[in-house]
Amino acid sequence: MAGKKRIRITELLNNPLVQKATSNINQELIERRQNLPPKCEVFHKPYTTLAVNDTFHFLTDREAEKQLPDIINNTVQIICGLDSPEESFKAIYHKKRHIGIVFSGGPAPGGHNVIAGLYDAATNANPDTRLYGFLMGPDGIIEDEAIEITKDLVDAYRNLGGFTMIKTGRAKIDTKEKMMLSKATCKNLCLDALVIVGGDDSNTNAAFLAQEMIQDGVQVIGVPKTIDGDIQVRDVDGQVLCAMSFGFHTAARAFANAVNNLGTDSSSDVKYWHICKVMGRVASHLALEVALQTHANMTLIGEDLANYIDNERINRAEKEGKIDYNAYGMTLRHLSRVICDGIVRRAAVGKNYGVLVIPEGVLEFINEIQIFIIKLNTIIADYNKTHDTDFHHYFSTLEDKQEYLRQLARRSREDTSFTIWNNRDDELFNDIPNFFQEGLLTERDSHGNFQFSQVETEKVLLGLVQDYLNILKENGTYKIGIERSFYQKSIKKSGLDPDYFGPILFKNYDDAEYLLLKKTIISLKTLKHALVKEGAIAEEQDIPSSINKIYQKSVPNFKTQIHFYGYDGRGNDPTRFDCNYTYNLGLTVFSLIANGATGQMAAIRNLEMEFSDWEPIGIPIAPLMHLEERKGKLSLVLEKSLVDTNSVSFRVAKAFREKWLAAQPGEDHFRRPGPVRFTGKSEEDRPITLVLNSLDRFHQ
Ligand code: FBP
Numbered sequence: 044m045a046g047k048k049r050i051r052i053t054e055l056l057n058n059p060l061v062q063k064a065t066s067n068i069n070q071e072l073i074e075r076r077q078n079l080p081p082k083c084e085v086f087h088k089p090y091t092t093l094a095v096n097d098t099f100h101f102l103t104d105r106e107a108e109k110q111l112p113d114i115i116n117n118t119v120q121i122i123c124g125l126d127s128p129e130e131s132f133k134a135i136y137h138k139k140r141h142i143g144i145v146f147s148g149g150p151a152p153g154g155h156n157v158i159a160g161l162y163d164a165a166t167n168a169n170p171d172t173r174l175y176g177f178l179m180g181p182d183g184i185i186e187d188e189a190i191e192i193t194k195d196l197v198d199a200y201r202n203l204g205g206f207t208m209i210k211t212g213r214a215k216i217d218t219k220e221k222m223m224l225s226k227a228t229c230k231n232l233c234l235d236a237l238v239i240v241g242g243d244d245s246n247t248n249a250a251f252l253a254q255e256m257i258q259d260g261v262q263v264i265g266v267p268k269t270i271d272g273d274i275q276v277r278d279v280d281g282q283v284l285c286a287m288s289f290g291f292h293t294a295a296r297a298f299a300n301a302v303n304n305l306g307t308d309s310s311s312d313v314k315y316w317h318i319c320k321v322m323g324r325v326a327s328h329l330a331l332e333v334a335l336q337t338h339a340n341m342t343l344i345g346e347d348l349a350n351y352i353d354n355e356r357i358n359r360a361e362k363e364g365k366i367d368y369n370a371y372g373m374t375l376r377h378l379s380r381v382i383c384d385g386i387v388r389r390a391a392v393g394k395n396y397g398v399l400v401i402p403e404g405v406l407e408f409i410n411e412i413q414i415f416i417i418k419l420n421t422i423i424a425d426y427n428k429t430h431d432t433d434f435h436h437y438f439s440t441l442e443d444k445q446e447y448l449r450q451l452a453r454r455s456r457e458d459t460s461f462t463i464w465n466n467r468d469d470e471l472f473n474d475i476p477n478f479f480q481e482g483l484l485t486e487r488d489s490h491g492n493f494q495f496s497q498v499e500t501e502k503v504l505l506g507l508v509q510d511y512l513n514i515l516k517e518n519g520t521y522k523i524g525i526e527r528s529f530y531q532k533s534i535k536k537s538g539l540d541p542d543y544f545g546p547i548l549f550k551n552y553d554d555a556e557y558l559l560l561k562k563t564i565i566s567l568k569t570l571k572h573a574l575v576k577e578g579a580i581a582e583e584q585d586i587p588s589s590i591n592k593i594y595q596k597s598v599p600n601f602k603t604q605i606h607f608y609g610y611d612g613r614g615n616d617p618t619r620f621d622c623n624y625t626y627n628l629g630l631t632v633f634s635l636i637a638n639g640a641t642g643q644m645a646a647i648r649n650l651e652m653e654f655s656d657w658e659p660i661g662i663p664i665a666p667l668m669h670l671e672e673r674k675g676k677l678s679l680v681l682e683k684s685l686v687d688t689n690s691v692s693f694r695v696a697k698a699f700r701e702k703w704l705a706a707q708p709g710e711d712h713f714r715r716p717g718p719v720r721f722t723g724k725s726e727e728d729r730p731i732t733l734v735l736n737s738l739d740r741f742h743q
Contacts, residue, residue, distance in 0.1 A: 071616075071721065072203075074721060074722055075201065075202040075203055075616060075721060076198060076199065076200075076201050076202065076203070077201075078201065078202050078622070078721075079201075080156065080160075080202070080619075080622050080623045080626035080627070081623060081654065082626075082627065082630060083627050083630070083647070083654075083657045083658070083659050084124070084655070085122050085123060085124040085634075085658075085659060086124070086164075086627070086630045086634075086659070087124065088124025088125055088126060089125070089126060089127075090124070090125035090126070090128050090132070090133070090136055091122050091123060091124055091125060091634040091637070091638070092122075092123050092125050092128070092132070092634075092638055093120040093121065093122060093123070093634070093635070093638045093640060093661065094120065094121045094123050095118050095119075095120060095121075096118065096119045096120070096121050096660075097118055097119075098282075099118070099119040099278040099280075099282060099284065100278050100279045100280065101278055101279055101663070101666035101667065102279050102666075103115055103665070103666045104668055104669045104670060104679065106668075106670055106679055107665050107666065107668040107669070107679055110251075110254070110679060111250055111251070111253075111254045111642070111665040111668070111679075112254070113253075113254055113257045113642075114250060114253050114254055114257070114641065114642030114663065114664070114665045115665045115666060117640075117642050117643060117663030117664075117665060117666070118663060119278075119284065119660060119661065119662055119663065120635070120638075120640060120643065120660060120661035121658065121659075121660050122631060122634045122635075122658075122659040122660060122661070135637070135639075136168055136637050137168050137169050138169065138235075139169050139171045139172055139173075140165065140169065140172045140173070140235040140236065140636070141172070141173045141175070141232055141233045141234050141235055142161070142165060142172065142173070142174050142175070142234065142235060142236045142237075142238065142636065143174075143175045143176075143177055143184070143189065143228075143229065143232060143234045143236070143237045143238065144157075144158060144161065144174065144175070144176055144177070144192070144209075144237075144238040144240065145176070145177040145180060145181060145183060145184055145209070145237070145238070145239055145240065145241075146180060146206040146209060146210070146211035146240050146241070146268075147180050147181055147211060147212070147213070147239055147240065147241030147242075147244075147245035147248070147268075148180075148211065148213055148241045148242045148244065148245050148268070148269065149211070149213075149242075149269065149270065149613060150204075150205050150206045150211055150290075150613050150614060151206075151268045151269055151270045151288070151289060151290025151291075151293075151294070151613065152204040152205075152270075152289075152290045152293035152294065152613070152614075152615050152616065152617035152618070152621050153204075153268075153289040153290055153293065153617040153621035153622065153624060153625030154205070154206045154211075154240055154268065154289075154290075154625065155197075155200035155201065155202070155203050155204075155205075155206075155207075155208055155625075156201065156202060156617070156621075156622055156625035156626040156628075156629060157238075157240055157266055157268075157289075157625045157626075157628050157629040157632070158174070158176070158192060158197060158200070158208065158209075158629060159197050159200070159201050159626060159629060160625065160626040160627060160628060160629020160630040160631075160632070160633070161174065161238065161629040161630070161632050161633050162174050162192060162194070162197045162629070163197075163629070163630070164629065164630045164632075164633035164634070165633050165636075166194075168633070168637060173191060174191070174192040175189040175190065175191055175192065175232055175234075176189060176190050176191075176192045176208060176209035177189045177209065178190065178209055178210055179209075179210045179211070179212045180210065180211045180212020180213060180214055181212060181214040181215065181216055181225075181239075181245075181248065182212050182214040183209070183212075184216065184224075184225045184228050184229075184237070185214065185216065185221050185224045185225055185228070186224070186228075187224075187227070187228040187231060187232075189228075189232065190209065192208075192209075196208060202616070202617065202622045202721070203616055203617075204293070204614055204615050204616040204617055205614050213488055215244065215248060216248055216251070216252065217248075222251075222252075222255055225252065226255065226256060226259065226261075229256060229259065229261045230259065234261050235260070235261065235262065235636070236261065236262040236263070236264060236636040236641075237252065237256070237261055237262070237263045237264075238263075238264050238265075238266065238632055238636075239252070239263065239264070239265050239266070240265075240266040240268050241265065241266070241268055241269075242267075242268060242269035242271070242273070242274060242288070243269075243273065243274055243680060243681040243682070243683050244492070244680060244681070245265070245268075246265040246267065246274070246644055246664055246681050247664075247668065247679065247680045247681045249263050249264070249265035249642075249644070249664060250263075250265070250642055250664040250665050250668065250681075253641045253642035253664070254642065254665075256641075257641060257642075261641075262635075262636055262639065262640060262641040263641055263642060264632050264635050264636060264640065264641070264643055264644070264645055264661075265643070265644040265645070265664055266289075266628055266632060266644065266645050267285055267288040267289065267628075267644055267645075267646060268288055268289055268290055269288045269290060269291070270288075270290040270291055270293075270294035270295075270322060270323075270329065270612065270613050271288070271291070271322065271323045271324055271325070271326055271328065271329065272287055272288055272291035272295075272323070272326065272328035272329060272332075272684075272732075273288070273323075273325060273326040273328060273683040273684050273685065274287075274288040274681070274683075274684065275287060275288070275684035276644075276646065276662055276667060276684075283648070283651070284646060284648060284660065284662050285644075285646040285647070285648070285650075285662060286649075286650040286651045286733055286736070287650055287730065287732075287733060289621055289624050289625045289628065290613070290617075290621060291328065291329065291332070291730065292332075292618050292620045292621050292624075292729065292730045293612070293615050293616070293617045293618045293620075293621045293719060294322065294329060294612035294613055294615065295329050295332035295333055295336065295612070295730060296336065296612075296615075296618055296716060296718075296719050297608075297611065297612035297615040297718075297719060298319075298321045298322075298329065298333050298608040298612045299332070299333045299336035299337050299716045300716055300717060300718045300719070301319075301606070301608055301611070301612075302317075302319050302321075302333055302336075302337045302339055302398060302400060302608070303336070303337045303713060303714065303715055303716055305317040305319065305398050305604075305606070306337060306338075306339065306340075306398045306711065306713040307713070309396045309397060309398060310396065310710070310711050310713070312396075313394070313395070313396045314395070314396055314602055315396055315602050315603060315604045316386065316395075316396055316397050316398075316399060316601065316602070316603045316604075317397070317398045317399070317603070317604050317606060318399050318401065318501050318505060318603050318604070318605045318606065319333075319339070319398060319399065319400045319401065319606045319607075319608060320401045320402075320403055320500060320501045320605075320606070320607045320608070320609075321333055321400060321401070321402060321403060321608045321609070322403050322496065322608065322609035322612070322613070323402050323403050323404055324403060324404050324492065324493075324494075324495050324496065325345075325404040325407050325495075325683055325685070326345070326346070326402075326404065326683060326684065326685045326686055327343070327344045327345045327346055327347075327402035327404065327405070327685075327686050328686055328732065329402065330342055330343065330344060330345075330400050330401070330402035331344055331686055331692060331693060331696055331732060332730055332731060332732050333400055334400060334696050334703070335692065335695070335696055335731040335732065335735070336714065336716040336731060337398070337400075337713060337714055337716060338699070338702075338703040338711075338712050338713050338714045339398040339399070339400045339703065339713075340385065340389065340397035340398050340399065340703060340704050340705060340711065341382065341385045341397070341398075341399045341400070341700075341703075341704060342399075342400040342696070342703075343378070343382075343399075343400065343401050343402060343405050344402065344686055344688075344693065344696075345402050345404055345405045345407060345408035345685075345686075346408060346685050346686040346687075346688055346693075347686070347688055347693070347697070348372070348373040348378060348405070348408045348409065349372055349373070349408040349410075350372075350688055351371075351372060351373040351377075352370060352371055353367075353370040353371075353377070354370075356370035357370045371410075372408070372409070372410040373408075373409060373410075374409065374410065374411060375406075375409050375411060375412065375503070375504070375507060376507060378409065378504065378507075379504060379507035379508045379510075379511055380511060382399065382504065382508050383508055383511045383512055383515060383521075385397075385399075385704050385706070386508070386512065386521075386601065387512075387515055387520060387521045388704065388706035389704065389705065389706045390521060390522065390523050390524065390599050391522065391523075391524045391557060391559055391706070392524050392556075392557045392706060392707060392708050393523060393524045393525070393526055393557050393708075394705070394706075394711075395523050395599050395600070395601070397711075398713075401500060401501050401504065403495045403496060403500065403609065404495045405500060405504075406495070406498070406500055406503070407493070407495070411471070412483075415468075415471075415472065415483055416483065416493050417672065418463055418464060418468065419483055419484060420487065420493070420672070421463055422434075422448075422451065422463060422464060423435075423484075423487065424676065425463075435486045441477060441480060441481050441484070444480075444484050445473070445480070448464055448468075448469055448472065449469060451463070451464040451469075452464055452465055452466050452468065452469040475503075476503070476506060478499060478502065479498070479499070479502070479503045482497060482498030482499065482503075483498070485497045485498065492673075496609060501605055501607075502605070505603060505605070508601075509601065512599075512601050516565070516598075516599065517565060518562070518565075519560075519561070519562035519563060519564065519565045520562065521599055522559055522560050522597050522598075522599065523596065523597050523598070523599050524555075524557030524558060524559050524597075525549075525557065525558045525559075525560075525593055525596055525597055526556070526557060526558075527555065527556055527557070527558055530545070530558055530593060533589050533592065533593065534589050534590070534593070536589065537587060537588065537589035539587060539589060539590075543579070544579060544590060545558070547573060547574060547577045547579055548560055548561065548564070548570075548573070548590070548593070549561065550562065556708045557708055559597075560594065560597045561573065564594070567586065567591070567594065570586060570590070570591075570594050571586055574586060574590070615719060616719065616721070617719075618719050618721075618726065619721065619726055619728065620727075620728060620729050620730070622721075623654060624647060624650065627647055627657065627659060628645050628646075628647065630659065631645040631646070631647065631659040631660070631661070632645045634659065635661045640661050642663060642664055642665055643661035643662060643663060643664065644661065644662045644663075644664050645659070645660075645661060646659075646660050646661070646662050647659055647660070648660050650729065650733060651729065651733035651734065651736055651737035652737060653728075654728070664681065667681050667682060668680060668681055668682070669682050690735075690736055690739070691735045691736050691738045691739045692731070692732040692733075692735040692736050695735055
């Protein structure tokens with residue numbers, strides 16, 4: 044290439060092709076920004092009003108009645124369209140407003156469209172209305188850090204993922220001082236309304252703020268956000284008011300695409316088990332949707348494990364006239380055995396590879412771990428209450444923390460009334476690997492939640508799985524099945540008679556497609572012994588090399604690749620379902636504000652149906668609250684919704700378990716969900732969980 048002149052870099056950078064190829068603005072971004080999601084029918088009317096629907100009932104908690112007296116009697120409100128209301132109504136509707144909005148907790152795809160919907164509706168009602176975005180989550184309210192949200196800003200983020208526009212944070216407005224500062228901020232900005240886009244804890248916060256600011260005339264509206272999908276609302280009769288929080292569909296679709304790619308890879312190079320932990324701090328909704336989207340070989344569902352009953356143990360205890368309380372719920376050891384069973388069965392048909400999906404919060408459903416979490420929560424909270432320093436600050440290393448726990452165990456020996464941590468707890472705790480002890484002792488988040496995303500759940504389980512597989516290998520249970528045609532071809536090739544050696548080597552030579560070496564053949568030594576015993580070779584002869592090769596092929600090597608799907612899916616651009624859902628949530632928020640609601644959560648009913656059936660509503664937050672242990676004490680919070688093991692979606696996934704495990708000769712049954720597609724016709728219009736649950740609307 045001598046003599047050929049290289050183009051100068053400055054010239055290159057000015058080249059239109061280079062500029063287009065390296066621009067931040069690509070076609071996908073342009074299309075997303077330009078897309079205006081469809082509006083629910085009621086929003087096509089010039090005005091909306093609220094109709095009370097008293098066919099929905101809630102069982103209110105006494106404590107909620109006491110702490111939230113002004114909003115506890117709120118009811119479900121249906122948003123209805125209006126063509127020509129009275130002038131007095133119009134005047135209130137069109138009033139110039141100051142509205143503040145905040146994102147709270149983990150990002151969830153679709154948040155920007157809540158802002159877009161609210162902005163469009165509010166400025167359509169009155170172009171002078173001002174929308175403020177609090178920065179960095181609730182801290183922005185406490186510290187009075189807000190920006191004005193303008194049309195340009197809204198247009199730059201339409202249909203885009205993340206909470207980039209105003210960021211988010213996990214602070215909680217949980218002290219008198221923080222409440223006073225928040226009230227001062229609202230006053231300072233002359234807010235008419237505050238919108239809190241968040242999960243269970245943030246909507247809890249919304250209810251307390253609504254109560255606190257009712258006298259100031261500041262309305263507070265919540266919006267159900269969380270990829271975990273655990274904000275689902277039903278009334279006491281099981282009627283569904285909110286089938287799913289926003290962000291869930293996108294995160295599940297993003298995780299599913301990645302998990303399916305691993306299915307394709309693993310069934311191509313047939314050597315790895317891919318262990319995929321998917322987010323969902325407590326509930327396993329995301330794991331269930333991923334299972335339905337991908338047909339991964341095995342998917343654990345925490346709620347299902349908690350329901351497990353060991354009948355053998357119960358019967359054994361019954362015979363001795365006892366009750367075995369440990370027979371209820373699955374232990375970590377038992378769970379590892381269930382996983383091993385799947386691995387061993389697939390290996391027996393030649394598939395020493397596969398995809399296992401583990402929900403992030405699975406350990407929460409394992410009895411022994413749950414007990415540790417509760418005990419340690421209480422110990423940490425008690426310490427922080429009675430000392431000037433923070434537990435994690437004072438005991439900075441694991442050794443320090445272990446020593447403190449040992450002291451508590453000693454105390455329990457001397458003082459029988461001290462029961463929170465005894466010798467047995469200490470012994471069991473010290474049996475756990477150090478990294479997991481550290482995980483269990485990690486700092487709780489600001490809401491007092493255990494931070495599962497910080498714990499290497501999959502490592503804990505895999506340690507046990509690996510140990511048990513070694514035992515199964517040694518006792519001859521874990522072997523790779525050899526395809527009959529392969530065996531016959533390779534033995535014939537070496538001049539031996541496959542039908543002579545077959546019954547000597549295999550336990551299922553008569554009829555199986557995949558041949559399994561006899562249980563007793565677990566080494567070259569035992570293989571030779573079997574051959575000599577049957578007179579196939581003499582003592583001084585070597586094992587024929589073709590048989591040696593078959594043996595080597597039957598020895599399993601359990602190799603894993605570990606993946607964590609969480610933050611990536613959380614940052615994905617929203618699916619069309621989430622774009623439409625969140626835009627209409629934003630419109631709903633404005634309708635609630637314009638009609639004077641407070642302490643309500645904006646929601647869309649019938650999400651599980653076609654878009655034309657969607658019905659925007661307001662759900663009262665206070666009646667949904669109940670008492671829960673947080674930071675070692677009972678607090679009023681919005682109840683998390685877990686996977687209902689009676690729901691259609693779970694029952695269907697369970698019925699397909701055996702098929703998707705594919706512990707049969709033949710191909711796997713992976714499903715290809717593909718990436719999230721914004722344009723084109725091939726993108727599904729709602730989560731599979733919802734589609735299935737629509738068949739039985741009382742068990743969603
Ligand atoms: P939210 O409930 O706030 O929406 O957050 C859910 C989540 O994404 C969980 O799935 C995960 O366990 C957690 O956030 C991770 O939190 P962090 O961002 O603080 O690491």
